[in-house]
Amino acid sequence: MTTYFAPSTLSEAVAYIHENQTAKIIAGGTDLLVKRYEELDSMTGFMDISHLAELKNIKTGEEVQIGAMVTHGEIAGHPWLLQHVPLLCQGAAAVGGPQIRNRGTLGGNLANASPAADLAPPLIVLGAVAELAGPQHQVPLEEFFSGPGKTIMQPNQIITGVKFTKPAANQGWAYLKLGKRKAMAIATASVAVLVAVEDGQLTDLRICLGSVAPVPSRAKKTEELLRGQRLDSLELAAAQAQLQAEISPIDDIRGSAEYRRQAAGPLFRRALLQAIKNAGVEPDA
Amino acid sequence: MNKLPVTLIVNGREYKLTVDANERLLDTLRLQLRLTGTKEGCGVGECGACSVILDGQLVNSCMVLTAQCDGARVETVEGLGTATKLHPLQQAFIDYNAVQCGFCTPGMLMAAKALLDKNPDPSEAEIRQGLSGVLCRCTGYKQIADAVKAAAREEK
Ligand SMILES: Cc1cc2nc3c(=O)[nH]c(=O)nc-3n(C[C@H](O)[C@H](O)[C@H](O)COP(=O)(O)OP(=O)(O)OC[C@H]3O[C@@H](n4cnc5c(N)ncnc54)[C@H](O)[C@@H]3O)c2cc1C
Ligand code: FES
Ligand code: FES
Numbered sequence: 313m314t315t316y317f318a319p320s321t322l323s324e325a326v327a328y329i330h331e332n333q334t335a336k337i338i339a340g341g342t343d344l345l346v347k348r349y350e351e352l353d354s355m356t357g358f359m360d361i362s363h364l365a366e367l368k369n370i371k372t373g374e375e376v377q378i379g380a381m382v383t384h385g386e387i388a389g390h391p392w393l394l395q396h397v398p399l400l401c402q403g404a405a406a407v408g409g410p411q412i413r414n415r416g417t418l419g420g421n422l423a424n425a426s427p428a429a430d431l432a433p434p435l436i437v438l439g440a441v442a443e444l445a446g447p448q449h450q451v452p453l454e455e456f457f458s459g460p461g462k463t464i465m466q467p468n469q470i471i472t473g474v475k476f477t478k479p480a481a482n483q484g485w486a487y488l489k490l491g492k493r494k495a496m497a498i499a500t501a502s503v504a505v506l507v508a509v510e511d512g513q514l515t516d517l518r519i520c521l522g523s524v525a526p527v528p529s530r531a532k533k534t535e536e537l538l539r540g541q542r543l544d545s546l547e548l549a550a551a552q553a554q555l556q557a558e559i560s561p562i563d564d565i566r567g568s569a570e571y572r573r574q575a576a577g578p579l580f581r582r583a584l585l586q587a588i589k590n591a592g593v594e595p596d597a
Numbered sequence: 598m599n600k601l602p603v604t605l606i607v608n609g610r611e612y613k614l615t616v617d618a619n620e621r622l623l624d625t626l627r628l629q630l631r632l633t634g635t636k637e638g639c640g641v642g643e644c645g646a647c648s649v650i651l652d653g654q655l656v657n658s659c660m661v662l663t664a665q666c667d668g669a670r671v672e673t674v675e676g677l678g679t680a681t682k683l684h685p686l687q688q689a690f691i692d693y694n695a696v697q698c699g700f701c702t703p704g705m706l707m708a709a710k711a712l713l714d715k716n717p718d719p720s721e722a723e724i725r726q727g728l729s730g731v732l733c734r735c736t737g738y739k740q741i742a743d744a745v746k747a748a749a750r751e752e753k
């Protein structure tokens with residue numbers, strides 16, 4: 313007999329999941345109800361966190377904090393985020409269609425730990441930290457994923473949100489997603505790039521790819537190769553080759569490993585050039 | 598069975614129901630309330646045939662547990678118009694031949710309504726975006742997009 317419990321505070325939620333570890337947390341349900349479609353009748357129970365007001369806030373400023381229950385639609389349309397962190401809005405806007413964006417949440421996207429999760433690469437290049445409750449813990453998002461569908465979370469932990477520092481004015485960004493169609497497609501490959509540009513020099517950059525490794529992954533050797541290069545003499549071909557050597561894609565229904573490796577190169581190159589173009593340019597409010 | 602009391606306001610009418618914990622909003626609408634206009638295509642969020650408007654937001658009713666909706670307002674295709682007084686979107690779908698088998702039509706209509714409620718004068722691109730979560734296997738999307746554009750003009 314399936315049970316249902318909707319805590320009204322975070323501490324109530326933490327206590328309940330501690331006592332009832334077989335209950336599944338449900339937020340927007342857009343991953344859970346797909347995976348559990350066949351087993352809906354045999355599930356032990358749900359803990360519904362979709363009404364937890366504490367997890368629905370977006371805190372703006374030098375430090376940005378986004379609650380786990382914030383939906384993709386809310387991120388994609390948030391005026392302050394659109395102006396200051398458009399990279400993240402781009403990631404959120406790339407998720408599913410309107411129905412999915414209206415329900416699907418940041419917390420669910422991360423907890424579900426798909427290598428294709430559209431919020432992961434943007435958040436990782438932003439240097440985001442995932443905040444967990446019960447036991448409380450903060451972990452760089454980069455270290456949060458441990459395999460397809462797997463995270464370092466304990467069964468009694470809840471993601472409460474993420475936080476990161478607002479990108480500086482000299483930083484540029486891009487998120488590109490390759491899918492079978494524009495809407496409703498899970499990424500075959502995706503790439504987020506964040507660069508810092510000073511006096512014609514690429515002083516710093518972070519690259520994170522989705523769907524080309526068991527978890528969303530930084531391309532650190534490619535970053536290293538490009539870091540410090542002058543914009544007028546970027547070694548793009550070498551960087552692209554390094555990136556292709558660095559990833560470990562697999563064959564699945566959305567594409568073969570070989571296709572992914574081929575496609576990731578130019579996708580990254582385009583993202584890098586777009587990010588550089590965006591650097592220092594204040595996006596229209 | 599762990600039965601839960603849930604109040605839903607569907608198309609303006611209040612219903613006091615008891616539901617199972619694992620009951621989807623789609624099942625409550627179709628099986629308990631006999632509002633069978635909302636269709637189940639895929640059951641896993643892909644097709645949009647089950648689209649309804651929940652507290653002003655377009656959602657797939659196969660992806661929501663009814664227990665999550667206590668106190669919520671739900672709009673379904675049955676609330677749009679009546680047989681004698683069609684909603685402008687419904688009339689436009691007829692005028693523009695935007696219906697063939699009709700299975701996607703309730704979802705298309707609700708997606709279009711959700712769009713026009715927020716954006717009464719959408720561009721072609723915004724219409725396509727708004728409808729992108731609903732699949733049609735027979736009509737083709739052009740007639741449907743044209744119908745939505747015409748309904749938007751009509752409502753102005
Ligand atoms: C048709 C369709 C298209 C999609 N397209 C995309 C896409 O393009 N890109 C993309 O990235 N995703 C896509 N998704 C996947 C999904 O919509 C997103 O990953 C979404 O963000 C999941 O959030 P949710 O709130 O619905 O999660 P739920 O389904 O509620 O939960 C997912 C998992 O996370 C756990 N969980 C949820 N919240 C928390 C929390 N705060 N703490 C701990 N555990 C938690 C749940 O127990 C469950 O295991 C798609 C899904 C569908 C059905
Ligand atoms: S039945 Fe809900 S999206 Fe297909
Ligand atoms: S009219 Fe048949 S699916 Fe759209």
